[in-house]
Amino acid sequence: MVTRLLIDECLSPRLAGLAHSRGIEATHVNYLGLRKAPDHLLMPIIVGGDYTFVTNNRTDFIRLYRYVDLHAGLLIVVPAVAFEEQRRLLILALDAIAAAGSETTNELIEVFADGRVEMSRWPFAGENQ
Numbered sequence: 001m002v003t004r005l006l007i008d009e010c011l012s013p014r015l016a017g018l019a020h021s022r023g024i025e026a027t028h029v030n031y032l033g034l035r036k037a038p039d040h041l042l043m044p045i046i047v048g049g050d051y052t053f054v055t056n057n058r059t060d061f062i063r064l065y066r067y068v069d070l071h072a073g074l075l076i077v078v079p080a081v082a083f084e085e086q087r088r089l090l091i092l093a094l095d096a097i098a099a100a101g102s103e104t105t106n107e108l109i110e111v112f113a114d115g116r117v118e119m120s121r122w123p124f125a126g127e128n129q
Contacts, residue, residue, distance in 0.1 A: 008055035073104030
């Protein structure tokens with residue numbers, strides 16, 4: 001299950017408070033002093049901190065995660081939207097993860113504007129070798 005979230009700067013820092021209200025440890029890159037840090041420099045913090053990373057920067061992080069053997073999950077809020085919609089979509093994603101009883105290790109979780117949540121292994125087995 002999701003136990004620890006790190007939220008990217010492209011999403012509202014208030015999402016950390018939402019996660020806290022659901023009993024999930026969460027922080028935002030801004031709170032760690034990493035605002036404007038290049039994406040590749042976030043990876044050691046994400047992986048080393050055992051964070052499920054929440055972003056809407058799909059293109060860059062799909063590429064970066066491809067080379068990680070073991071990670072705590074990548075949660076992508078697909079549309080670029082205002083806070084209230086980010087909030088709604090994060091709730092849907094967290095609910096879907098809980099309902100699936102799913103472990104987020106090496107999972108790609110994508111939540112779309114229509115409320116659809118898709119979960120799959122990322123990278124695919126053996127793909128990063």
